[in-house]
Amino acid sequence: MVVWTDFERSTIQDIFSKMDYEVVGPAALTRCLIVYPWTQRYFGNFGNLYNAAAIMGNPMVAKHGTTILHGLDRGVKNMDDLKTTYAELSVLHSEKLHVDPDNFKLLSDCLTIVVAAQLGKAFTAEVQAAFQKFLAVVVSSLGRQFNYRAVRLHKVGVSLKTLNV
Amino acid sequence: MSLNAKDKDAVKAFWAKVSGKAGDIGSDALSRMLTVYPQTKTYFAHWKDMSAGSDPVVKHGKAVMGGVAEAINKIDDLNAGLLNLSELHAFTLRVDPANFKILSHNILVVMAILFPKDFTPEVHVAMDKFLGALSRALAEKYR
Numbered sequence: 243m244v245v246w247t248d249f250e251r252s253t254i255q256d257i258f259s260k261m262d263y264e265v266v267g268p269a270a271l272t273r274c275l276i277v278y279p280w281t282q283r284y285f286g287n288f289g290n291l292y293n294a295a296a297i298m299g300n301p302m303v304a305k306h307g308t309t310i311l312h313g314l315d316r317g318v319k320n321m322d323d324l325k326t327t328y329a330e331l332s333v334l335h336s337e338k339l340h341v342d343p344d345n346f347k348l349l350s351d352c353l354t355i356v357v358a359a360q361l362g363k364a365f366t367a368e369v370q371a372a373f374q375k376f377l378a379v380v381v382s383s384l385g386r387q388f389n390y391r392a393v394r395l396h397k398v399g400v401s402l403k404t405l406n407v
Numbered sequence: 408m409s410l411n412a413k414d415k416d417a418v419k420a421f422w423a424k425v426s427g428k429a430g431d432i433g434s435d436a437l438s439r440m441l442t443v444y445p446q447t448k449t450y451f452a453h454w455k456d457m458s459a460g461s462d463p464v465v466k467h468g469k470a471v472m473g474g475v476a477e478a479i480n481k482i483d484d485l486n487a488g489l490l491n492l493s494e495l496h497a498f499t500l501r502v503d504p505a506n507f508k509i510l511s512h513n514i515l516v517v518m519a520i521l522f523p524k525d526f527t528p529e530v531h532v533a534m535d536k537f538l539g540a541l542s543r544a545l546a547e548k549y550r
Contacts, residue, residue, distance in 0.1 A: 276528040277535055294529050351512060355531065358516045359523035367442035367459060370516065374443055 244379050246321055253372040257357065258318045266360065267307035270353040272298050278348045284341060310349070317380045324383040332387035343385040350377040410533075410540055415482050417533035422479050424525055425518065429476060432521065434460070434468030436513040444509050450502060471510070478541045485544035497548040504549065507542035514538065 275282050276294045288303060290296040297303060313331060320327040335341045354374060358365045365373075410418075425432065438459035440447050454463040474492055481488020496502055515534060519526045526534075 273528045273531060277532040298528070355516060355519045355526075359519040359526065362520055362523065365516075365520055367439040370439055371443040 244321075244324065249368070250372040250375060251321060253369050254318055254321065254376050257361070257369070257373060258315065261311075261357075261360075263311040263315070264304075264308050266353070266356055267309070267311035268304035269307070269356045270349065271303055271307035271310060272300075273352040273356060274349045275303065277352060278345075281345055281348060284339065284345075314380065317376070317383075321376070324379050325386065328380065328383035329386070332384050335384060336387040343381075343388050346381040346384055350374075350381055353377065408536060408539065410482065410536055414533045414536050417530055418479060418482065418537045421522075421525065421530050421534065422476075425522055426476065428521060429472040430465070430469045432468075432514065432517050433470075433472035433475075434465045435517045435520075436510060437464050437468045437471065439513045439516060440510050443513070447506055447509060450500075450506075475514075475541070478537075478544070482537070485540055486547050489541070489544040489547070493545050493548040496545050497550075504542065504546040507545060508539075511535070511538035511542060 275285070275291060275297050282291050285291060285303070285306075288300060288306075290300060291303075316327055317324050335343075354370070354377065357373065358370070361369070441451070441457055441464075442459075448457060451457055451463070454461075456463060458464070474489075477492075478485060478489060486493075515526075515531065515538070518534065519531075
């Protein structure tokens with residue numbers, strides 16, 4: 243169970259309540275697709291992603307960026323049970339979308355940088371720590387399904403190690 | 408993921424804009440690293456004061472950015488250019504290279520905060536690649 247301090251809770255609520263999802267979402271996703279171009283593999287049907295300008299002007303990317311932020315919003319509203327909140331999305335990302343979970347961290351880093359640029363000096367080290375902690379827990383919850391095989395076996399008292407797999 | 412000519416130009420152009428604040432960037436990045444990634448404090452147990460703005464943090468922030476500046480000057484051959492620093496980190500400091508990534512991330516965060524308009528996605532990718540190349544050169548002598 244993740245323990246949140248009062249400072250962490252109020253910081254997360256504050257940041258997201260003041261955020262314009264339709265600006266930050268697209269900015270974070272476009273940055274991710276530009277800075278880590280291999281992430282474009284998941285957006286084959288998004289049309290023109292040939293260069294930074296194309297990515298930044300692509301309406302499908304912008305729309306998806308906003309969708310992602312709304313997904314994060316669910317976590318902001320359920321900080322005490324992120325595991326359950328993201329169970330379904332975790333299955334979606336692993337079983338249907340086949341996203342390498344390392345990509346979640348790449349997107350979080352871009353989101354951190356976009357928010358830092360927006361908040362400026364207000365994005366203090368302590369605020370950064372709270373924000374990154376929140377994103378880390380979301381990323382971990384989103385990644386749970388990928389290890390489901392291990393989790394399911396563990397529940398019946400078996401470890402992958404003893405099975406030699 | 409080596410640096411092409413476009414990356415090098417972008418890094419040098421951005422550095423020309425920000426180098427005046429190099430000391431501040433270094434000390435802020437270091438403070439953030441110590442706060443957001445507390446395991447990094449283990450390397451500085453000998454400091455009396457690790458708080459933001461304290462003497463050791465400010466002084467060390469300047470030293471780190473001095474290294475970055477040197478790397479930019481030697482951008483065409485980072486392995487040769489950073490040989491001494493690599494030996495220092497490998498044999499004397501023995502900093503786990505995983506931490507280079509952590510400090511690099513915090514340097515990028517500070518650049519985004521101080522230069523929001525200039526730190527575009529294109530500049531971001533060039534700087535990220537540069538700091539990655541710098542980190543690899545720094546780890547060159549480890550084993």
